[in-house]
Amino acid sequence: MSIYANKDLLTIPEGKFFDRKSARYDMNKLANILIAFANADGGTVALGISNKKYEGINILSDKKKNDILQIGNQRVVPMLDINVERKKIINIQKQVDEVWLLTVSPSDEKLYANKKDEVYLRIGDETHKVTFVERKDLEFDKGIRAFEKQTVDEAIISDLDEEIVSKYKKLYGFSGENLWDLLFPKGLAKRYVNHDEKASYKLTVAGVLILSKYPTAFIPSARIRFIRYEGRAAQTGTDMNIVKQEMIEGPLVKMLERIADILEAQLRSFSSLDSQTGKFLSVPEYPKGAWLEGIVNAVTHRNYNYTGDDIRVLMFDDRLEIHSPGGLPAVVTKENIRETHYSRNPYIARALTDFGWVREFGEGVDRIYTDMNKFFLDDPIYKVDNNSVNLILRNNIIMRSFRKNNALEARIGKDWGKLNFIEKTAISIVYEKGTIKTSELMEAVDGYSINSARNALKHLKKIGIFERIATAPTSPKQYYKLVK
Template identity: 30%
Template sequence: MAFANAEGGCIVVGIHSGAVDGVGEGRLNDLREVAQDFTQPVVRTRAEVLTTSDGAHVLLLRVDPGERVHETTSGDCYLRVGDESRKLGFAQRQELEYDRGGAPFDGTTVDLGVEDLDASQVSAYQLAIGSSSPESMLRARGLLTRQGRLTVAAYLLFGERPQDAFPNAHVRILRYRDVERGTGAGLTLEDAADVRCEGSIPQQITEAANVIEWFLPDRRALGASGRFERIPVIPRDAWLEGLVNAVLHRSYSMAGDHVRVEIFPDRLEIASPGRFPGLVDPSRPLDISRYARNPRIARVCSDLGIAQELGEGIRRIFDEMRARGLTDPVYTQTAGAVQLTLFFSDALPREVRESLPAGALKVLDVLRRVGRPIGTGQVADAAGVTRPTASRHLQRLQDAGLIKWEGQSPKDPRAAWRLT
């Protein structure tokens, strides 16, 4: 039940501490019927019995993600979070039900067959995973039923134009002249700055990334090469991760909304239909465990190199913004969507930045890029300055409370500077 309420999973019965102890034949049938007897709605499972060379039986139960929230016949509800199954309280269950509802998810079937997919995209993915045929490739990823019908995920991933069946399965990108959208005659939307990216999910992400890169302002700043160069106001990896998360994990059952990327003079906002899972506190995004609303879509995009399925996406966005010295990302949740806001502003207060010499700011950028404590000599080498100059700048930064020296004594060879 916990797996079905999350993103599915696999249970093996008959192995203990890495050794096969087997399941008695009299128990195999009872275990197969557990879902039928003790869960409602019934959790969908596929059972397979494996037999070892010495005749011991191991039961393999594959659990599909559920379309609705499942509970025991006694009314208890559980959710798989990380490596544990948590019993949900009333409020937590209510959030999960709000998130799931009774709407279709990416494993729901559509009245289409393999012939309705874009043959070139199917062939490219088939080659990528080394499958013998399109049908076997689709079945291996849960994209085709035994009856030969496509799932929603298959059509969104490989359809030539999925918007024919899912009109709001697209990304819309808008750029404004002012920090407020405005309304009516006061609308601040720039001319020809409203772009809709359609096609399959991989095509949407690729096209949207190109448009965002074109729309985003840039500035001259010290780059990793040690020279001043043009760089975007927000790190590409940060906004790209936010875009990918929004497309992959949006609620495709919410037919009335689409992924929206809005670019203002001071920030970038990415809104994705659907709420966080039931146990998530949006004010603490770094504590969010991995949760895939669309596990089939996420798996295919992982194979294509678009996503990694490691649960590191939000952490990566924070790391990229902090490495550039920008304000932390902000997540907000409305009744039907999650919004990520990436600000263009520096994390340092203006008065602090203006009080520091350019050399000290250059040293601060070095520490941000490295992302770990390093010694004075390493700072000097990375910044291209002498050791005494680096020491002087480091002291200014320490006086400003921006960095801290850690060591046992002034001559400690392991002493290092770290960001506060």
């Protein structure tokens, strides 16, 4: 049964998993939507709804209805399996009628196209026609994507977490005795049929990660490590500065609950500048919507095939780093990450969406940017390579010290919005170390020249924030500190 079967189809938001269309909707366009769902995370089209009113399916002729039932093999290449669920409704004519729920599963090794060889992808609530370059990226990513659907032969039903399984049953209103009937259609189990047509089942990687009591027994890297450091850098040996460290394991939902509790307990309140009023406000170190979204994204979209790496949440005095194994999924880049969605693990993404952890389009990565801006914090930073995605959230550690000096607060408060990144960094370093040299600033802001560092310090001196200490105009030992 589809999760939408027991919901009000007129009020469900259209998004990456759901769309509503009239029974008279163009057949080729309908095929393109189903193709887009299949190439993305799977999804459902509710057919028989017009302008958020039930028109029903009975306005169609029998031939037209049959054409809809055959759309997967007549208008899609290769043939697309479409599950059709009939939901009884009362149409706008006050007659008993039906809405058809056309549901497709996400593809792994296949890339679906229409008869014109056009490929579509569901991005948010839109059906996006894929470019040639995007198509190549999607084809490359299919092998990685197939991992979550592989079976875990050693895992058995008794390995599942009873509490999570019970919640999952309630999500779908499932009351049957054979649990495989729920897990198989959702990609959490795989079915094998022998020569006598008797079915046997095995849990998939997605099924183990979502429902198993101890996923790391089968997928060793399926964990989250939390490390809290004292200071701005990780130290080793006798200088090791780890304050708190915890390894988190279990089904994904429980891991998310645990890391959220741990991190929330570690967060502080900072004084942050309101750029509109010039006054300082007390705010949490990071907005919860931003850091939680970052962790959920890591859990949802990481490459679980990377067995030698795990998700890491690293907390420093000045920033929070969330490390996710594996590069960005196909068609997603640093430039389009705010508006483009593509799941490397669509079955995991769907399950976490149903559990309420993954948000619909428009609230994901874009929410991280929005929430950070609302808290007067810098934009998130994404550092990406082929092996990992690293999200960096910076706090306002500078602002804590402003409360100690009213004169300095008023002066910097007036000029803060006019300062550039390198100047703000210089103030941050001085608050921690007391002084700063030009060479130290250049090292702290990767990619900037010595002249940029020198000009930043000169400007801070000019506006009365820094004073220069030197025995001679060109002294190599000169440094800057805050004015008294």
